[in-house]
Amino acid sequence: MAKKRTVRTIPQQRTPVREQDPRERATNFAEVNCGYSEAEALLESQRCLFCADPVCIAGCPVGINIPDFIERIGAKDFRGAYDAIGRTNLLPAVCGRVCPQETQCEGECTVGDSLEPVAIGRLERFVGDRAIAEGWANLPHIEPAGRRVGIVGSGPAGMACAADMAKAGCDVTVFEAFHEPGGVLRYGIPDFRLPNEVIDAEIANLRRLGVKFQCNTLVGRLFTIAQMIDEMGFDAVFIGTGAGYPAMLGIPGDSLNGVLSANELLTRCNLMRARDFPAYDTPIPLGRHVAVVGAGNTAMDAMRVSLRLGAQNVTCVYRRSKAECPARAEETHHAEQEGVVFKWLTAPLEILGDDKGNVRGMRCITMMLGEPDKSGRARPVPVAGSEHEIDCDQVVFAIGTNANPVIGQTSRLRLDKRGYIETDADLATSMAGVFAGGDIVTGAATVIEAMGAGRKAARNMKAYLGIREPGCDLAAATIFGIQASERNFARILSA
Amino acid sequence: MLATMNDIQEGYGFEIVRRQDFSDVTYLLEVRHPLMAKAARPGQFVIVMSHENGERIPLTIADFDRAAGTVTLVVQAVGKTTREMQQTCQAGAHLHALVGPMGIPTHIGDARKVVCVGGGLGVAPIYPQARAFKEDGAYVIGILGFRNKDLVFWEDKFRACCDEVILCTDDGSAGMKGFVSDGIKQAIAAHSDIDEVIAIGPPVMMKACAETTRPHGIKTMVSLNPIMVDGTGMCGGCRVKLGDQVKFACVDGPDFDGHLVDFDDMTRRLRRYKEEETAAMTRWSETCRMESPQTTL
Ligand SMILES: Cc1cc2nc3c(=O)[nH]c(=O)nc-3n(C[C@H](O)[C@H](O)[C@H](O)COP(=O)(O)OP(=O)(O)OC[C@H]3O[C@@H](n4cnc5c(N)ncnc54)[C@H](O)[C@@H]3O)c2cc1C
Ligand SMILES: Cc1cc2nc3c(=O)[nH]c(=O)nc-3n(C[C@H](O)[C@H](O)[C@H](O)COP(=O)(O)OP(=O)(O)OC[C@H]3O[C@@H](n4cnc5c(N)ncnc54)[C@H](O)[C@@H]3O)c2cc1C
Ligand code: SF4
Ligand code: FES
Numbered sequence: 001m002a003k004k005r006t007v008r009t010i011p012q013q014r015t016p017v018r019e020q021d022p023r024e025r026a027t028n029f030a031e032v033n034c035g036y037s038e039a040e041a042l043l044e045s046q047r048c049l050f051c052a053d054p055v056c057i058a059g060c061p062v063g064i065n066i067p068d069f070i071e072r073i074g075a076k077d078f079r080g081a082y083d084a085i086g087r088t089n090l091l092p093a094v095c096g097r098v099c100p101q102e103t104q105c106e107g108e109c110t111v112g113d114s115l116e117p118v119a120i121g122r123l124e125r126f127v128g129d130r131a132i133a134e135g136w137a138n139l140p141h142i143e144p145a146g147r148r149v150g151i152v153g154s155g156p157a158g159m160a161c162a163a164d165m166a167k168a169g170c171d172v173t174v175f176e177a178f179h180e181p182g183g184v185l186r187y188g189i190p191d192f193r194l195p196n197e198v199i200d201a202e203i204a205n206l207r208r209l210g211v212k213f214q215c216n217t218l219v220g221r222l223f224t225i226a227q228m229i230d231e232m233g234f235d236a237v238f239i240g241t242g243a244g245y246p247a248m249l250g251i252p253g254d255s256l257n258g259v260l261s262a263n264e265l266l267t268r269c270n271l272m273r274a275r276d277f278p279a280y281d282t283p284i285p286l287g288r289h290v291a292v293v294g295a296g297n298t299a300m301d302a303m304r305v306s307l308r309l310g311a312q313n314v315t316c317v318y319r320r321s322k323a324e325c326p327a328r329a330e331e332t333h334h335a336e337q338e339g340v341v342f343k344w345l346t347a348p349l350e351i352l353g354d355d356k357g358n359v360r361g362m363r364c365i366t367m368m369l370g371e372p373d374k375s376g377r378a379r380p381v382p383v384a385g386s387e388h389e390i391d392c393d394q395v396v397f398a399i400g401t402n403a404n405p406v407i408g409q410t411s412r413l414r415l416d417k418r419g420y421i422e423t424d425a426d427l428a429t430s431m432a433g434v435f436a437g438g439d440i441v442t443g444a445a446t447v448i449e450a451m452g453a454g455r456k457a458a459r460n461m462k463a464y465l466g467i468r469e470p471g472c473d474l475a476a477a478t479i480f481g482i483q484a485s486e487r488n489f490a491r492i493l494s495a
Numbered sequence: 496m497l498a499t500m501n502d503i504q505e506g507y508g509f510e511i512v513r514r515q516d517f518s519d520v521t522y523l524l525e526v527r528h529p530l531m532a533k534a535a536r537p538g539q540f541v542i543v544m545s546h547e548n549g550e551r552i553p554l555t556i557a558d559f560d561r562a563a564g565t566v567t568l569v570v571q572a573v574g575k576t577t578r579e580m581q582q583t584c585q586a587g588a589h590l591h592a593l594v595g596p597m598g599i600p601t602h603i604g605d606a607r608k609v610v611c612v613g614g615g616l617g618v619a620p621i622y623p624q625a626r627a628f629k630e631d632g633a634y635v636i637g638i639l640g641f642r643n644k645d646l647v648f649w650e651d652k653f654r655a656c657c658d659e660v661i662l663c664t665d666d667g668s669a670g671m672k673g674f675v676s677d678g679i680k681q682a683i684a685a686h687s688d689i690d691e692v693i694a695i696g697p698p699v700m701m702k703a704c705a706e707t708t709r710p711h712g713i714k715t716m717v718s719l720n721p722i723m724v725d726g727t728g729m730c731g732g733c734r735v736k737l738g739d740q741v742k743f744a745c746v747d748g749p750d751f752d753g754h755l756v757d758f759d760d761m762t763r764r765l766r767r768y769k770e771e772e773t774a775a776m777t778r779w780s781e782t783c784r785m786e787s788p789q790t791t792l
Binding site for chain 2: 177178215216217218221222242244245246248257260264267268273277279280282283284404405406
């Protein structure tokens, strides 16, 4: 047996990943991070210590057995690695690309105490990409449970819930308002971070599980949640409609031409393919000097898309400092490499227009960090007399989102005071048989958290429907006051 | 993904079952969508993509037939997409995407005497509202405005559901000579007890209507048509100003209090893609000319 690895014996450097050259990539939409080759993945897998107490697992929102899959990579058992991840994470190729690993698994990793942590995200992506290339999928034997489940919204929350319910033998239909499924993965996150082929592959896997997709369906307006249960024959419904509804700047000049939300810019560019205008009909505003307000993932995407659309310079305006910047570290780093100018500790006061109503600049004020606020982050306070102007002809705002109102307007579901859907700890809403999860419950969060919520809702939905979790012993518990011996499991009936 | 997109279309089938031309720029499309025909209410709209590379454009539901399972759209050819649709959207053809009904339905409240004003193409979307008020037992005055008599359509449909119809043309070639705002003045003079005015049409026309009723303090609702993308409240492209508030027309509207709407702001924002729209139109016209010999073969 090989000697036990220690921090001293493993490769000291994190295996670098090939990336497109910053100058070149800032002009195209091809993927920036090229991913590990097999040799690189094998090398990086040598850096895992297989800790007795794998703290990385605790850092993962869905608890992937990380040392297990890394060990399988090391043994060149890539299929095994895929199955190991697949037990908890449905979308490795997506999550390996977009998870904020530095604050999750990699942030906890023991190796990170003295060296750079194991590149868990890159390894996960390697496995996910291999699975897509090989056409692997976890297609279990599915016994029909005789139940129909409706899923509203095809983002990561809806996809995860759909997959689990389909595996439990339910007849699952996903309803999506847009003409293509995927949620933010499709319309928000650009191709150079998450290529469409990856999303297509994940959707195709869901179809192989028997999940049906109905796009062009605005639930609430075409039919209501209550109608799904009462008239359309769904036994349970999951709502994963996302946060949507961009927050406005609320400063003078914010309706000038050339001021738009990051969501609008990204949707036009990614989903509607406006970057290929006029081959595609949707136009996109092309700024030469673009200012982006905010510094989250959405803001970073807006900046990097603007560069690729031909902007000469892109400035990020953020009222806190780099330390508080909420984007994934890799995105901020890539944006810097590509030439985005960061104006930390700067807040916009007013957008200035010309006589035609177009943006010509933005008046800003310098901030400094004061006492911590409720979120625990230092509160930015304006520095007196520091007003200044930035020249720009386009302002993109990405300062957060509010709850999408459509489901609230059209149902009696209980909402919280900000308009998000209220659920109990089991993600059950105030309507019987209706569950909700993802951004529409928590407010804007992450792909992995939305996926985790979809899976959690699925577990509770199965209990609600009386479907037994394979390998899970329900005999111990009473469900809704019914003893195990009295339970009429639908799948037992139909078998 | 192509095959899968086809499945989805087959799921609901967006087949154009009837097409009628009102003039050389205005045409009607009746599209099969039984679920939508059931759900549609006056004041709501749809978003259409005519083909895979197309733009998502909003169109008001001008009529719906629950028995036949169809919704009716009336389109004015103003730019690339709507002109291209004028050529391609024949009976039997399919729309790539059709989603709706979107927006908050018009509130058919307790108004007992209402004036429904349609200007130009706005005549089509005001029709379901006039009909709904009539069915609700209100006294309905329809005011229809067109540039000239050749553009007039649906006068008969309005005569069938309104207690009075005032037809206005800019040149006086049909009905009274004047704008719809003149028609409103005439209606206000004849009826002192008008509860509500509802106006749909180009922004300038809706603004004129709101200004006409403002001195009389008559509640005036308008249906706004800013540029939209998703129609689900996700992009904020459709935002409009009402006093000092910002609203998203697609989910908070499209009906708003005309006395509060900042029409100048909306008109300016409607022009924000002027350059691209013109470029698309020019390019499209040129390719049409190049391709037309082949299509006639
Ligand atoms: C630009 C951008 C970049 C991001 N980058 C990252 C990142 O790098 N890493 C990360 O972890 N997270 C990132 N996030 C956040 C992450 O994408 C979201 O937290 C996650 O997608 C939420 O998933 P969801 O399933 O709850 O909703 P969504 O992904 O928002 O999906 C909801 C879907 O429901 C549909 N829908 C809404 N209403 C209805 C209705 N009434 N009827 C039918 N369908 C409806 C919507 O059209 C949409 O497709 C980013 C977000 C954005 C906007
Ligand atoms: C709620 C709503 C209901 C509408 N109902 C109807 C209707 O029943 N019949 C009808 O003919 N038209 C209607 N419109 C307007 C219609 O959507 C536009 O005429 C159409 O999008 C123009 O596209 P185009 O490519 O042909 O023209 P373009 O060359 O793109 O534009 C021509 C004009 O249309 C405006 N416009 C462009 N894109 C949009 C857009 N996405 N949304 C709104 N306006 C736009 C532009 O400001 C410009 O003035 C409605 C718009 C809204 C918002
Ligand atoms: S904490 Fe790091 S070294 Fe330890 S098992 Fe997890 S990935 Fe491997
Ligand atoms: S059209 Fe996007 S928010 Fe209204």
